[in-house]
Amino acid sequence: MTIPEQQINSSSLSAPLVLAGAGHAHLVAIRVWAEAGLRVPEGSVLVSPTSKAWYSGMMPGMIAGRFTPEACAIDLQPLCKKVGLRLISVGIASCHASEKRLELTDGASLSYKVLSINTGSQPPTLTSDGSIQQVPAKPFPAFKEQWQYWMHEAPSRLTVVGGGAAAFELTLALQKSLPHTKTSLVFNGRLLDGHSRHLQALAGRLLRNRGVSVYEQTRVTRIEQGRLWAEGQALPDTGALVLATGARALPWYADSGLQQDDDGFLAVGNTLQSKNHPDVFVSGDAATLMSTAKPHPRSGVYAVRHGPVIAHNVLASFSADSLQTFQPQRQALALLATADGGALMSYGRFSAGTAWLRPLLGRWKDYLDLEFMRRHRL
Ligand SMILES: Cc1cc2nc3c(=O)[nH]c(=O)nc-3n(C[C@H](O)[C@H](O)[C@H](O)COP(=O)(O)OP(=O)(O)OC[C@H]3O[C@@H](n4cnc5c(N)ncnc54)[C@H](O)[C@@H]3O)c2cc1C
Known part of the structure; x- marks a missing residue:
């Protein structure tokens, strides 16, 4: 269900689990939960500016006339419904990790118990x-x-x-x-x-x-x-x-209170938890894995590989389950x-x-x- 904008605007929301962004890793995580018949804690939300997830791997093919735009997009509603997530169609303006709170682009505030960030990167401008x-x-x-x-x-x-x-x-x-x-x-x-x-x-x-x-x-x-x-x-x-x-880090990562690498990407350990806020997971282009001598490249391939670890660890943080670690493949x-x-x-x-x-x-x-x-x- 998409929450109508008026409803979001007038309220401060609170959710046990917030998935920020419908990037590759979150798509995989939601699919893993759906296939295993798992549901997220009641009241959990996915925050995404659009109700579709766009697959960049097929974008050049779309431009070349080989795929329609519809073929390159995944409708988020059915995925969310299957695992009990509510879809909020709005962007994240800022994150205040020490207060466990996000500000949304429509001015609303969203508190969380556990946050998972998969909002990607953007190319640097000239x-x-x-x-x-x-x-x-x-x-x-x-x-x-x-x-x-x-x-x-x-x-x-x-x-x-x-x-x-x-x-x-x-x-x-x-x-x-x-x-x-x-x-x-x-x-x-x-x-x-x-x-x-x-x-x-x-x-x-x-x-x-x-x-x-x-x-x-x-x-x-x-x-x-x-x-x-x-x-x-x-x-x-x-x-x-x-x-x-x-890839350049999104501007709002800078003031999030989450530890960053030298380029402003969010620093995570091998469980994909933020180095200084273990209640925050980060995956895909947004994350820099600090546990390896040389961080792996930012690409869709690695974002997809983060997905199953995010799927396990995010739900494990609501139970006594131990966390899984992410081992990057040497080559992609x-x-x-x-x-x-x-x-x-x-x-x-x-x-x-x-x-x-x-x-x-x-x-x-x-x-x-x-x-x-x-x-x-x-
Ligand atoms: C043209 C092109 C082709 C590519 N082809 C390939 C390829 O073939 N193979 C490959 O491995 N890599 C490819 N890449 C790289 C790949 O796109 C990225 O590495 C990959 O998309 C990163 O995935 P992600 O999960 O971090 O986030 P993304 O898939 O980038 O998704 C980020 C999500 O976060 C959302 N978001 C962004 N900002 C906010 C916000 N403020 N609030 C809420 N949500 C937000 C976006 O709407 C989006 O849904 C390509 C890149 C481009 C530009």
Whole structure:
């Protein structure tokens, strides 16, 4: 059940368990509870700005015209109903961990006994005089709306900033969906840094073959007078700018009272509990696991892996059960969509993606993505 906004506005709510955000980890946790026939303590809530959870892994495929928007979204109502959660369709404005309280974006206050945060991250924006609109790749619904606008009113030139997997996939997808737009990709350092040289070469070739202008080793420092500037040098004009520049902590984490890492992400131990507030769990991009020498990357794969541990530990904190620990896998499989139904594959130092293999890898990626969606549509 969605609580009507008027009701939320006029009251201070209190819940034994608050799930903040419908990210990958919470979707998995709710599905695990549902499959086990478990219910959350009565009065528990899920706080999410939208009544759907959007799956970013399929967003490039949607832009490339391979999936409808509906295919990329999971309706939260049936999931919540199954485990006894109430869905509150509003955002979180701030967290006051020492008072065990959240402020919501409609001005209401929400107290909790146990809080689980899975609100993700957002790409960092560029220093700008406002002369070019910056369009972050996340959140998904806002990006989708901008892309739908471009489908009617395409810019003559479009630049994607970022050199990671999301930037690569989005560039190919936008190039396909806006064929009359001149598309560029600009990034500092190497394309797909951290992946094998073989994969980097395959990806670079693919971009150039599709007519994308690639600017490597180009650190964009600012936007001024309608141009992108990279260390004193102006880049070619652009009418639109997409930011796929990695993950930055959401601003409200800073004043939450929850311990953070050097970049403002929320610090957790191997039980995914906040380092200084054990009544708060954090998962997905929002969390930095401090118990390993090198924290694992922020990606959907790791967020999904957090899910079963969150499912167990959150309910265990209402009983005498002991908590589970999260052991990150050393490497994660990455399948990078190439906007034509194909994909490149990367696993540690191993990579693949020659022309004859790409369609098969693409079918594998589709299978994994569609299976994830199917399992979470109860
Ligand atoms: C285009 C693109 C493609 C990607 N493809 C892949 C891929 O193929 N594989 C992969 O592993 N990773 C991929 N990623 C990275 C992946 O999207 C993230 O790492 C992953 O989404 C993180 O999951 P999460 O559970 O932390 O949160 P998310 O899935 O980002 O969800 C966060 C949730 O929190 C909600 N939220 C945000 N702010 C608030 C607030 N203030 N109050 C309440 N709720 C809030 C949002 O509405 C959202 O529901 C991709 C990223 C992009 C941009």
